[in-house]
Amino acid sequence: MPRILITGASGQLGFELQRALCLFGELRCPGRQRLNLANPTAVLAWLDAERPDIIVNAAAYTAVDQAESEPALAHAINADTPAALAQWAAANDALLLHYSTDYVFDGSGETPWREDDAARPLSVYGHSKWLGEEAVRASGCRHFILRTSWLAGVHGGNFLKTMLQLAASREQLQVVDDQFGSPTPASLLADVSAQLLARSLVDNQQPYGSYHVASQGCTSWHRYASFVIGLAREAGWQLALPPDGLLAIPAADYPQQAQRPAYSVLDCSKLQRTFGLQLPGWQQAVQHLFATLDDAGKW
Numbered sequence: 001m002p003r004i005l006i007t008g009a010s011g012q013l014g015f016e017l018q019r020a021l022c023l024f025g026e027l028r029c030p031g032r033q034r035l036n037l038a039n040p041t042a043v044l045a046w047l048d049a050e051r052p053d054i055i056v057n058a059a060a061y062t063a064v065d066q067a068e069s070e071p072a073l074a075h076a077i078n079a080d081t082p083a084a085l086a087q088w089a090a091a092n093d094a095l096l097l098h099y100s101t102d103y104v105f106d107g108s109g110e111t112p113w114r115e116d117d118a119a120r121p122l123s124v125y126g127h128s129k130w131l132g133e134e135a136v137r138a139s140g141c142r143h144f145i146l147r148t149s150w151l152a153g154v155h156g157g158n159f160l161k162t163m164l165q166l167a168a169s170r171e172q173l174q175v176v177d178d179q180f181g182s183p184t185p186a187s188l189l190a191d192v193s194a195q196l197l198a199r200s201l202v203d204n205q206q207p208y209g210s211y212h213v214a215s216q217g218c219t220s221w222h223r224y225a226s227f228v229i230g231l232a233r234e235a236g237w238q239l240a241l242p243p244d245g246l247l248a249i250p251a252a253d254y255p256q257q258a259q260r261p262a263y264s265v266l267d268c269s270k271l272q273r274t275f276g277l278q279l280p281g282w283q284q285a286v287q288h289l290f291a292t293l294d295d296a297g298k299w
């Protein structure tokens, strides 16, 4: 049985990875008390002791605005530790699954971003994730880097849950309508990860490298909020927000510490072509996520 380290198992993606990968081997999911990813030296010591065959790095410093005032910590977790994981993986013939973000791009234009488009991150978070990617690629280890966008899961906090919570208590909401992306369920990213891992276990000569994984199509934060609040209304949820209470505003009217890309839709054709995988449209993906939330009542 391969030993599989999942970092960040308490996060949105890590939670889903535990479900998706549990049949592939013996999972090790140390929390931050046992494995603090802000300390790459401690991470290397842990790896030497536990010797995983597969490293799935779902942990990250994901507080995008806070990263602007904590750049050293964001870089330690998002760049230095992935570099250490990748160097260890290269030296010990382990496979590394690593995750990254649409925020490595500057969001200019209106063409979906391809894997090899030039990165130009606008934020400390985006920059730290880009450095992490580059370190993984430079290490020479067998790796998949999966870049995703607008991630949301049943477990953990995210935009979708925030909108539902606010709609339950507020009579008016203002949501940005000039930033565009593709809401992607954490379960989808975990299932794609499981597919890639399964293939690598059968044959370790795989087309490793960097891939975009996201729901298909594109929406704005406002249209995304409108869609999910509509689902809640159809499902009979008690909402304080009236049908005309959701207002569209420009990002300029919602200043945040970190700058976000205006257009961060990812072109996922490389993944679909290489592995023959179909990705759902964002509405189907959000409907599925909403149904899971609704059934589980988890928010």
Ligand SMILES: NC(=O)c1ccc[n+]([C@@H]2O[C@H](COP(=O)([O-])OP(=O)(O)OC[C@H]3O[C@@H](n4cnc5c(N)ncnc54)[C@H](OP(=O)(O)O)[C@@H]3O)[C@@H](O)[C@H]2O)c1
Residues within 6 Å of the ligand: 007, 008, 009, 010, 011, 012, 013, 014, 031, 032, 035, 036, 037, 038, 057, 058, 059, 060, 061, 062, 077, 099, 100, 101, 102, 129, 147, 148, 149, 150, 151, 152, 156, 157, 186
């Ligand atoms: N969320 C998004 O919209 C989004 C979009 C694009 C890409 N991504 C990428 O997708 C991946 C998964 O994101 P996510 O949304 O699942 O993240 P998340 O829910 O914020 O979870 C982050 C995980 O990292 C762990 N972590 C953070 N600092 C740590 C430390 N010092 N030591 C040990 N563990 C630490 C957290 O542990 P604690 O529970 O102890 O804090 C948590 O388990 C990341 O690579 C992220 O950059 C996310």
